[in-house]
Structures are given as C-alpha cells and as structure tokens.
Amino acid sequence: xxxxxxxxxxxxxxxxxxxxxxxxxxxxxxxxxxxxxxxxxxxxxxxxxxxxxxxxxxxxxxxxxxxxxxxxxxxxxxxxxxxxxxxxxxxxxxxxxxxxxxxxxxxxxxxxxxxxxxxxxxxxxxxxxxxxxxxxxxxxxxxxxxxxxxxxxxxxxxxxxxxxxxxxxxxxxxxxxxxxxxxxxxxxxxxxxxxxxxxxxxxxxxxxxxxxxxxxxxxxxxxxxxxxxxxxxxxxxxxxxxxxxxxxxxxxxxxxxxxxxxxxxxxxxxxxxxxxxxxxxxxxxxxxxxxxxxxxxxxxxxxxxxxxxxxxxxxxxxxxxxxxxxxxxxxxxxxxxxxxxxxxxxxxxxxxxxxxxxx
Numbered sequence: 032x033x034x035x036x037x038x039x040x041x042x043x044x045x046x047x048x049x050x051x052x053x054x055x056x057x058x059x060x061x062x063x064x065x066x067x068x069x070x071x072x073x074x075x076x077x078x079x080x081x082x083x084x085x086x087x088x089x090x091x092x093x094x095x096x097x098x099x100x101x102x103x104x105x106x107x108x109x110x111x112x113x114x115x116x117x118x119x120x121x122x123x124x125x126x127x128x129x130x131x132x133x134x135x136x137x138x139x140x141x142x143x144x145x146x147x148x149x150x151x152x153x154x155x156x157x158x159x160x161x162x163x164x165x166x167x168x169x170x171x172x173x174x175x176x177x178x179x180x181x182x183x184x185x186x187x188x189x190x191x192x193x194x195x196x197x198x199x200x201x202x203x204x205x206x207x208x209x210x211x212x213x214x215x216x217x218x219x220x221x222x223x224x225x226x227x228x229x230x231x232x233x234x235x236x237x238x239x240x241x242x243x244x245x246x247x248x249x250x251x252x253x254x255x256x257x258x259x260x261x262x263x264x265x266x267x268x269x270x271x272x273x274x275x276x277x278x279x280x281x282x283x284x285x286x287x288x289x290x291x292x293x294x295x296x297x298x299x300x301x302x303x304x305x306x307x308x309x310x311x312x313x314x315x316x317x318x319x320x321x322x323x324x325x326x327x328x329x330x331x332x333x334x335x336x337x338x339x340x341x342x343x344x345x346x347x348x349x350x351x352x353x354x355x356x357x358x359x360x361x362x363x364x365x366x367x368x369x370x371x372x373x374x375x376x377x378x379x380x381x382x383x384x385x386x387x388x389x390x
Contacts, residue, residue, distance in 0.1 A: 055162055057083055059310050060206055060223060060274055062163040063154070067091070067137065068112055070211075071154055074340075075311055076275060077284035082142055082153045086121075087129055089114040097132050100125050109213045121341050126152075126380040146288050146366075151380075163211055165204025165223040165274070172205060181267070185209055185220050188264050191245075192222070196236035198229045204274070220269040230273035230308050237262065237271070257347040257389050272345065273308040286367060292332070292360040294382065295375060296322040298390055299337070299356065301348045308346045312339040314354070314387075322355075332373050334360060337387060340378030344387040353390040 055061075061073040063083070068091035074084045090098055092106075092113040101118040108114065119125055130152055133140040142153035169189065172182055185205055193200045207221030208214040224233050238259070240246050246264045250256040261270050299316040306313035314337045321327050328334075337356050339345065348354045358377040365371065377385045 058274055063159050064161045065158040066160045076280045077282050081156050084153050089116055097136050100128050107213050123380050123383045165206045168210035169205045181214055196232045198232055202229050222271040223274050225274050226276045254343050275309055288364045288366055290362045295360045296325040296357045301350055301352045304350050310342050312345040334373045334375045336374045338374050338376050348389055355388045355390050358385045
C-alpha cells in the first residue's frame with residue numbers, strides 16, 4: 032500500500048516544509064491527527080506495514096460521550112476542532128476503556144497483533160490526516176515571523192540548551208501543544224532531543240544550569256526526583272525526553288514473538304541503562320531476587336531485561352542502581368533464529384500494579 036496519499040503540507044504550524052508521508056519514518060513521540068479528529072502520539076519504533084502503534088491523547092468533542100473515562104476540565108482548540116483529554120492517560124483501566132470504545136465505534140483502530148496474541152490500539156495509515164514531527168515543528172517555529180510569548184520563550188530555552196551543551200539546534204524538537212500550535216498561557220514547554228549521546232549531554236547541562244540558578248527542577252513525586260526531566264525556566268514548566276536517531280533504531284516489527292508467562296515481583300540491579308532513556312525503556316538487569324509475593328523462577332526463566340511501555344519509567348535508574356519491579360514475565364522468541372530469552376514488561380495495559388521503583 033502506498034502511503035503518500037496526503038498533500039505535502041502535513042504540519043499545521045502555518046506553512047511547513049515539503050515533507051510527505053512517503054518520506055515520514057514514524058518515531059516515538061511523533062504526533063498525528065486522524066480524519067476523525069483523534070490526536071495520537073506514536074509509540075516506539077516498530078510498526079506493522081500499514082499501521083501505527085500509538086496512544087490516544089486528545090479526543091474531539093463530537094466523540095467525547097463515547098469514552099467512559101474521567102476528563103480534564105481544560106479543553107484545547109486546534110482551529111475549529113474542540114478537544115478533550117483524559118485525566119489519566121496511562122492507566123490499564125483507561126487503556127482497556129479506550130480499546131473497548133474503539134472496538135465498538137471505530138474498529139479500524141483496533142489491531143490483533145499476531146506476535147503478542149492480543150488486540151491493541153493501532154491507527155491505520157489510511158486514517159492519518161496530518162503529522163507533526165518535533166524536529167520539523169521546531170524548524171517551522173524558528174521561521175515563524177509572528178510569535179507569541181510562549182513560542183519566543185520556547186525558542187529562547189532551546190537556544191540556551193543548545194549553546195550550553197554544544198548540541199546542534201537541529202538535534203532538538205518541540206512537542207506537545209506548542210508543536211500543534213494549540214497552546215495557551217497554561218501550556219508547558221515540551222522538548223525533544225534526538226540521540227542517546229545528546230540526551231546524556233543535555234542531562235548534564237540541565238544539572239549545571241540548575242546548580243547555577245538558571246533554572247530549577249520540579250519534583251512532584253519520587254519519579255520526578257529520579258528522572259530529573261522536569262523543571263521551571265523563567266516561570267514556565269518544561270520537560271525533556273529522548274528520541275532515537277534513525278541510526279539508533281535496530282528493532283523491526285515481526286522479528287520476535289512474545290508469550291506472557293505470569294506476573295512477577297522482584298528486585299534486581301541495573302547492568303546497563305543505555306536503552307532506558309527511550310520509549311520503550313529497556314533496562315538490562317542482573318542479580319534477580321524474587322519478592323516474598325512472587326514465586327521463584329527457573330534459571331532458564333530468569334529475565335535478562337525489564338522493558339517499560341510506560342513513559343514515566345524512562346531513565347529512573349542508572350547502571351549499578353537497585354530497582355524494584357512488578358510486571359509480566361514474557362518469553363521472547365526470535366522467529367528467524369529460534370533463539371529465546373525472558374523479559375519482564377511493565378505497562379501491559381492489563382494490570383495497574385506494574386511499576387519500576389528505585390530501591
């Protein structure tokens with residue numbers, strides 16, 4: 032199926048570059064609007080041929096009554112489109128509710144994944160109306176002649192980060208409502224940096240700026256304190272996250288088959304955190320120790336990695352840290368070679384009691 036069915040103007044911040052869906056390589060965090068008016072964020076880097084794994088972020092007012100979840104009182108407007116957002120985006124209960132609503136009313140957004148053996152939310156490429164790539168949205172914002180105060184502050188902030196870290200401006204992106212040009216005075220600055228090395232440099236730079244008083248961290252909970260990804264710059268809240276560069280994407284949909292075994296709880300030590308900054312976040316682990324609430328595993332079943340599908344567990348632990356984990360043990364089989372290993376997944380969309388905590 033050819034996917035260049037859209038006009039060349041697919042980013043909606045005024046006039047945009049001549050990027051088309053044929054040129055688009057979906058990456059985690061890219062945003063797209065469907066013909067129905069749903070706004071999704073792309074999840075991860077592996078997708079079926081004609082579909083996109085994604086999570087629903089904004090719901091048009093015309094379909095709000097279809098969704099049996101609690102909504103934020105605040106609304107957003109994209110042109111004439113009035114949008115609502117669920118109060119909690121990433122709970123198992125809400126995911127199952129979204130899945131049921133799509134199954135009943137928009138079945139083309141439900142996909143049975145043969146490699147996981149279950150239905151998931153997935154948007155067909157044929158439903159995509161516009162795409163917002165953070166890197167391209169930042170380029171367009173920089174070229175914009177008339178900028179409001181939040182747009183100017185966003186550019187000032189990213190320019191400061193680029194200058195202080197020596198990360199090229201082109202390796203940054205802007206995400207969220209600013210990228211979609213539907214921000215308000217209450218909106219935050221949501222920054223993307225491309226590449227693992229750039230992210231680690233940015234992490235050190237923000238630490239340095241915080242120590243110098245140029246900005247401050249915000250710690251609303253222990254996840255914030257562990258990740259240090261959120262702060263305040265000139266009175267405005269900001270967040271920053273990592274996206275893989277194309278050369279850092281090695282996984283491919285359909286290579287592995289995943290079989291859930293059983294829920295497990297345990298503690299372990301992080302052996303390698305280099306893949307933990309992305310989504311999904313991958314922690315290589317060692318020293319597996321089952322909790323008193325979880326049965327022991329055979330040597331063969333001992334997991335090699337912990338994989339979080341939930342973005343809030345990105346980058347909460349470094350190499351050598353001890354973590355407590357609750358998730359689903361899975362057997363992972365390489366379909367091409369027949370080799371297998373075990374992993375624990377946090378964020379299956381089935382159980383609310385899945386987590387990663389620093390011990």
